[in-house]
Amino acid sequence: MKSVAIIDYGLGNIFSVKHACEYCGMKALVTNAPRDIQNASAIILPGVGAFGKALADLKAFDLEGVLIEEIKKGKPFIGICLGMQLLMTQSHEFGQHKGLDIITGSVLPLREKFGTAQNLKVPHIGWNAIFSEEKHDRWGNTLLSGIPQGTSMYFVHSFYCAPENNELVLSRTEYGGFRFATAIQSDNVYGFQFHPERSGASGIAIYQNLSKMISRGGAS
């Protein structure tokens, strides 16, 4: 059975990710051992918490290099929530931090987009709709395949990703009148700002798609 490596670097709800993978028939290994990561058919980088700390932890486990290499090999790679943000070039959370720079762009605070008059709460916590702004079916052949436009997913975050290249944006979501990227894709690399493993049946569908993808033997 093909396996998924879920990166354990001390942060994140790795066990819900694991349970979701297993529910969809995939073998899931929570690990930070380079060998496991190299042998896996897909990699998931979860993450909850602060950008700076996450990067420091990744470095401490010596994982940066391994991850970048596996991505280059074309292996399906999913960054969830903070994991998605780590893919970017840099983040402005508590100072400036460099990310993995797989996808060019920045991570910025949500709070600055709302005036205080709006009384909007941050973190953005709850269910919210994802949609594609493209006319054609942008999601077919991706991990979002089969998911209807406007489906709600579960979000909990205070920062958002702003990729430079709009073509990489799979879905956007609106909060407080402000629209931002909530799913991005660059070839074999995916980033989801929401938590698919916490988004009920709709989110599990993404894991089902991943399962199909790796049993087909690839990222396309």
Place this chain on the structure above:
Amino acid sequence: MKPEESKEECQAYFGLPPKVVYCKKCVESNQRMLGSVQHKDTPTTKKRTVLFDDEGVCLACRYYEKKKMIDWEERERELRDLLNRHRRKDGYYDVLVPGSGGKDSAYVAHMLKYKYGMNPLTVTWAPHIYTEIGWKNFQAWIHTGFDNVLFTPNGKVHRKLTGLAFENLLHPFQPFVIGQYNLAPKIALEKGIKLIFFGDSYAERGFGGDVKWDGPCMDPKLFTREQKDEIFLGGVPIKDLSQYGINMKELNPYLPAEADRLLSSGIEFHVMPYYMNYDPQKNFYYAIEHTGFSVNPDGRTPGTYSKYASLDDKVDDFHYYTWFIKTGRGRCTEDASIEIRNNHITREEGVSLVRRFDGEFPERHFKDFLEYIGITKEKFWDIIDRYRSPHLWEKIHGEWKLKFRVS
């Protein structure tokens, strides 16, 4: 007693068993005193205590085990028969329910009226010192639909008796207990009501002893007297109370009914727990749902973990605290033991609760209590310390500590 041990070390006050033993099933100890005939209590009365069997289990727990064999449907039939006999068609009161609107009396009165169609008169002996939540619950109870007779004793006399009872017996609640017990039968006599229903009973609270407590009725002995001179109040024979400025004329509320009058009246004293399994938690839920009962607005009651235990009298805190001083176990022990017997919590949990809350000093009403009985803080502690039996208490680094705790 071994000859080499000093006499003081082994001495157990009040006739309590010198060796402390805890029940294997609940968290009670063998120091728990049994209910006595209150108006006979003197400072030298030796107390009877709860009995333990050969397996180290207290008789209260055994009683609860026996209860599991009870056919409650049969008991309900007995209840219906009893009530059918007493139910009046002329619209007059047919049952008296003593209480204050706390969860137990609320449950009994409400059940009797709304489930069984009786016409209860509720009867309340006023608390020594009202609490706001007590008054609120009392009013809410009445407003659920009950006539109520509230008797408030002469405040001056009541305070003096409380002070005497505190000093002579370390039992400040005695005037309340005597008053409350004696009020119901006397009102019943006065009003021609032949049935009195109590919400709890000695047996349920673990008073297992040699008197048969597990029947439907309470022993009328508790409510009567033969001769006036056999009556003690606050541990003082009533003829000597004049020394304290209390006139005989002022003692009527505390005198039990005369034996011959009461015993020939045909009044029956029943306990609801005989007919319906007594469970304080169940009564709590019922009272909240049906009689407007509210819990302690300050969180939990001092000395225990529950929020619905005895809310109506500021002196009640000291009732349980003095228990703790005399017997080494307090309100939490009692509450936890009942919950263990009803299977709501395990013994382990009970132990944990007792170790955490039992014997907690009730700071919240201390000032009011001192003022009420007119003594200073220093005198209070003086009196308290006199009752620390050496077989239970020892002083370590100037602080009093219990020699034994449940485990």
Place this chain on the structure above:
Amino acid sequence: MRLIPRLDIKGSNLVKGIHLEGLRVLGKPENFARYYYEAGADELIYIDAVASLYERNSLIHIVERTSREIFIPLTVGGGLRTLQDIKAILRAGADKVSLNTAAVRDPQLICEASRAFGSSTIVISMEVIKRKDGTYECFTDNGRIPTGLEAVAWAKKVAELGAGEILLTAVDREGTGKGYDIELIRSVSESVSIPVIAAGGAGTVDHVLEAIVDGKADAVAMSSILHYQCIKVAKQDANEFTEGNVNFIQSGEGYSKVDTVELSDLRTFLVNRGISSAR
């Protein structure tokens, strides 16, 4: 608008008190969790009702089982005292943790926990009782022990220290079906910029609407109004329960203080009144 069933758990049972007091058993938490997940709950809250009382933690297994089959966020609280406790419960599958007693005793813990696990993982639970003089005081240990902390002041402090959300329970309303404490909810919600989950007192669907519109709650948690409905519908074998206060579940009675409702009907009601539902 998030609708969150709150499950109070003792040992292996779901219990439902009044004013967070009483240990009436209603059933098995896993059954309720599954029922609510399938009915479209946005999240779930599990609180260990006696952890602080007995100073022990025992939800780990229930959390593990739940997170295997229920794919919505799970917040777990009750007796979490240290960073290790939090880590353990997150590893068991919880997404967020709720802290009260430990946070009151040592507010720095909020700071440390949010740094270690992320702000949004840390929910501060406030158990509040309205005092005689109209002020709101926070309590710990399931509403048993007063802290002297005023609600709005404490809410602001925890937000500053890094809490991601506040779970606000009006203990004097809880389980009574008398409605949420709107004044309390609004004053807290308007004083902080983090989400506030209102809890305690829902007796009718109108109460829930009130909490949202008038109380400005960001999410609403409910217990009695849903659980007493669930037991009507999802038949459980009353004899299965041997531990705890099982009188109620064996009696087959209901609880008259709440107009019970199905989660889906509640959502429809709210949507019809303009409250958006993403789910």
